[in-house]
Amino acid sequence: MEHTRSTYQRLPVELWIHVVGHISEKRDVAKLCLVSTLLNSISLPFLYQNLNISMQNGREWDRQLSLFRTLQIPRYSNIVTTLEITLSGGYVCAKILDRDKSCTCEVYDREVGNFLSALRNLRSLYFRCRLCRANGRHSYLDTLQTRQLRVFRFSCSCLTSQIGESNEPNPTSLLNAPFMQAVTSMALACSNRWLIDDTGTISSVLRNPDVLPSLNTLGYIVSSDSGIFRFPNEFLAARPIQRLYYPGPPLLSYETPPTQQTLECLMTNDVMQWLSPIVTKYPDLYANLRCLGTITLLSSKEENILHALEPLSVLKLLHTIELNQFISGNTKNTGDIWSWENKFEPFEPSDSLVQRLGQQNDSLRRIYHVHRPYWDVQRTDATLWERNHDDMWTRRAIPFMDHWEVVNGALDSL
Structure with missing residues (x-):
């Protein structure tokens, strides 16, 4: 036993990092965090640096809520650099589960916003919303703390026009959000109401040279109020786009x-x-x-x-x-x-x-x-x-x- 302990203590940190880096299951990495202070400090980056958060069934809500609150603690939130998150209304909305109840997607969205706002070192964000459609969602995106984001993917149908709905744009263009300043690669699958300003155009937003000054890679599936998908001529005219994905001609x-x-x-x-x-x-x-x-x-x-x-x-x-x-x-x-x-x-x-x-x-x-x-x-x-x-x-x-x-x-x- 003494021999095992002394061998454990003599192993260099670099070797432990190499060993932990080859563990594929995050649940096993989480167990290592409980072994010792040394393994905790080595394992935490492998546990939280790259996160993929989604919900496979309604029973995962409590576990996910616990994770959201953990990620508001700086010790953990400062580690996260890559996040892929899917907001699944089918598992969290009371109205979907029971038509007699009110929609609870807003509560879930608020919890997401609380932990996203704590991620100061985020470099890559894939945000996929599958909540019930509603205006006013994801307002926290305007105040995200990260200034290091390079890759941003956004897929959301919340502002997609439906018959009988008002077609008011988002209060401010998502493109104006401070966290977008350093973005070089962006993919959008949403309504143009997320992007336009009070003039009703994207081109007026892009006239500001401080909006997406470094953007060079673009994925574009953006619909107008009439449901038509348009080629991103405004972006190509205003920014030196080098790499483009657009599904149609x-x-x-x-x-x-x-x-x-x-x-x-x-x-x-x-x-x-x-x-x-x-x-x-x-x-x-x-x-x-x-x-x-x-x-x-x-x-x-x-x-x-x-x-x-x-x-x-x-x-x-x-x-x-x-x-x-x-x-x-x-x-x-x-x-x-x-x-x-x-x-x-x-x-x-x-x-x-x-x-x-x-x-x-x-x-x-x-x-x-x-x-x-x-x-x-x-x-x-x-x-x-x-x-x-x-x-x-x-x-x-x-x-x-x-x-x-x-x-x-x-x-x-x-």
């Missing part, structure tokens, strides 16, 4: 003055449905593109594919393209968003096709082969084709990545 963008020259990475659901006429008419418009997707082909014949992708040859910096794992002749335009009917055939590029694509575009170095849209057939596999210095292409299996991961450079790190 920028309708009419080739009929207006070009504003997209800064884009280096562009991800949409079916990019070739609209990009070809744009690069044909404005060859310099997307000249800086290095990464492009998703390309959904209409034919599996090599000659047809080469012809369809020939317009991309004017993009002299294009390094990576994303090809869909299916061929579809059933794409259709539904307003601003392109959608697919459930008819498709699997597509696997041949060695010959990949080689010829490389010859057609000298700068091409990578082809990411993945299934889009991923909600109809769940796929966890993907293939990455890479071109070596001898102009030979090799392929390897890699994990599935969603559009937002690709836009944020996940492919670049492989």
Whole structure:
């Protein structure tokens, strides 16, 4: 026993950090916090630095409430740098569980705000709201204490217009919140009422150079009061956006003055449905593109594919393209968003096709082969084709990545 204790005491802190870092289950890390003062100080960052908070059933409410209150204590709140949180109204709202009762989502939202306001060192926040729709929610976002946030993802339908409702904007634009000052990467899936000011426009907010001065990466699924999704021309005109995810085509963008020259990475659901006429008419418009997707082909014949992708040859910096794992002749335009009917055939590029694509575009170095849209057939596999210095292409299996991961450079790190 004495020997074990002395060995434990002699182990360097660096080795303990290495050991604890290989423990995958947070419940096991939590147990280590109870062993000794030393292991407590080593384990706490692994326990709280990266948090994913969601509710799987209504019985978790008390446990989650206890966690919220723990995270208001500076010793713990100062550790948190990455947070992904889903506010699940289905498990906390009394009205959903019993129609005769009043909605209790506001109580839950208030508890969330109390602990979020304590996270001073937060660098990445993914905020997903699934509460009952109501005005006035999440007002605490305007007063978050962190000034180090770099990545912000926001998904909320609280201000989405419904028949018979007033369409008043949020009292202040979320873009004006102080915590947004250092944000470089932002994804929005919400009503534009979160973003506009009293003039009713986003562009007037962005005229202030202090609003999102460092923003360069954008994911944009923002609806107007009429339910239409618009291309983020205001952001592209006002900020040097380099990486963009937008699900549908920028309708009419080739009929207006070009504003997209800064884009280096562009991800949409079916990019070739609209990009070809744009690069044909404005060859310099997307000249800086290095990464492009998703390309959904209409034919599996090599000659047809080469012809369809020939317009991309004017993009002299294009390094990576994303090809869909299916061929579809059933794409259709539904307003601003392109959608697919459930008819498709699997597509696997041949060695010959990949080689010829490389010859057609000298700068091409990578082809990411993945299934889009991923909600109809769940796929966890993907293939990455890479071109070596001898102009030979090799392929390897890699994990599935969603559009937002690709836009944020996940492919670049492989």
